[in-house]
Amino acid sequence: MRLSAQPQLSGIRKVFAPLDGVMIFVLMLIAALSIVTMYSASSDIPDRFPDHIRNLIIGFFVMLTFAYIPPQWLMKAAVPLYALGVVLLIGVAVVGQTRLGAKRWLNLGVVIQPSELLKIAVPLMLSYYFHLTGVISGKRAWTAFGLAALLLLVPFLLIAKQPDLGTALLVVFAGSYVIFFAGLSWKVIVGLLTSAVVSFPIMWQFLKPYQRTRIEVLLNPSSDPRGAGFHILQAETAIGSGGWLGKGFEQGTQTHLKFLPERSTDFLLAVLSEEFGLIGVLLLLVLYSVLIFRGLSIAHDASTRFERLLAGAITMIIFTYAFVNMGMVAGMLPVVGVPLPFMSYGGTALITLGVGCGMLMSVRHHRIR
Structure with missing residues (x-):
């Protein structure tokens, strides 16, 4: 019995090995708090609570699926996923559906909101880009960070034009974190923030x-x-x-x-x-x-x-x-x-x-x- 149980335990450990115990525990507690709060918040909307439970379950299984995907596969998917996201955003601009004054959705048999894809595709693409460039310094840094900013600017402008400034800013933050961790100088960051503050009266006219x-x-x-x-x-x-x-x-x-x-x-x-x-x-x-x-x-x-x-x-x-x-x-x-x-x-x-x-x-x- 002991000999037969050992391989079974080993197999179970392999199945659950990709899962991080700390993250799973914390996420389960947040989900429990969410379920309790949502039950009260949606008491007058009968379908909302069961829909929320369904969404939590789907999100959990999506998380499990990606936990098993090796980072090397994610790296290979970076360029195609980013390109697909940009193409879909262009599709939204051309033939997208308009709701409540915003053109954010695309009907491909199933109605989707492509801007959500870019929240993952942009940091994935920029992480892969800086992986290829390696550690950068000197004059070469200006070219490298300039191209990274361009990769970030394209989806930002397409999403902001919908208009969806909230999602556009989230995409910018997602990409900016990669650029920051890649070694962007604090002098450049302070300069950009100062320029943003100084130019706010001008930007106000475009809002x-x-x-x-x-x-x-x-x-x-x-x-x-x-x-x-x-x-x-x-x-x-x-x-x-x-x-x-x-x-x-x-x-x-x-x-x-x-x-x-x-x-x-x-x-x-x-x-x-x-x-x-x-x-x-x-x-x-x-x-x-x-x-x-x-x-x-x-x-x-x-x-x-x-x-x-x-x-x-x-x-x-x-x-x-x-x-x-x-x-x-x-x-x-x-x-x-x-x-x-x-x-x-x-x-x-x-x-x-x-x-x-x-x-x-x-x-x-x-x-x-």
Whole structure:
């Protein structure tokens, strides 16, 4: 019996070897918190809760699938995936579907939103690009980083034109993290940030009216309390009324009296804060911190330049999702429609993040020991 059990245990270990125990544990806790919060937030939308469970399951299996894919295969897919994404974005610009004033979708028998693909394709492509260039310095760095910026600029402009500034900025952040980790000088970074601040009055003229309104309302939500400022004001009320321990599960007044808009999507954090208080939010922050620290640790221990850059960028994408959503709900950043990672309703975001976490596990499992 012992002899027959040994090969079985060995086979089980091989099956589960690519999975990172820390990440799986943390993600399961975040998913559990998401399920509880979503159940309360979507009580008046019967189909939303089961759809969210389905999306979590799909995202989990997508993550498992990518955990088994060797980084070498991911590297080979970088150029075709990036090229496909850009072609699809051009297709959106030419024959895309328009909804609510934005042309973001493409009907290929199944309606898709190609911009989501670029959140993974851009860091994948740039990681592969810098893997080929190797360590760069001197005059050669200007050419290398210039070409990288061009690879980043093309999808950014195509997505921003839809218009979808929120997704365009996420794509820029995803690519910028790769460029930063590849060794971009701090002098250049400070110069770019200074130029952005100085040129803001000029860029303001190119913003669409709704984008200007979002910034104006951020500075003074009370200027339009029944319109553009309504989301921020109701979210702040919900967060503030939760106190330390919250009002209790399904006891949130802003949530269940339907004052809080987009409560199951972009503003789910306000529901969590109202019903579980500051303690609930701190628990979520700890879980995100552990997840991000684990991702950076995987990036640090990666075997190749490609794997280090990719793992670092994916980890920082998760950080950006969390930071932007929390800042948005707290009234510190403009409302740009960024979901709370692994918490908010939305199949596309869950799949994108699942792919990213799967890639992190793949990098950890296939590193040279």
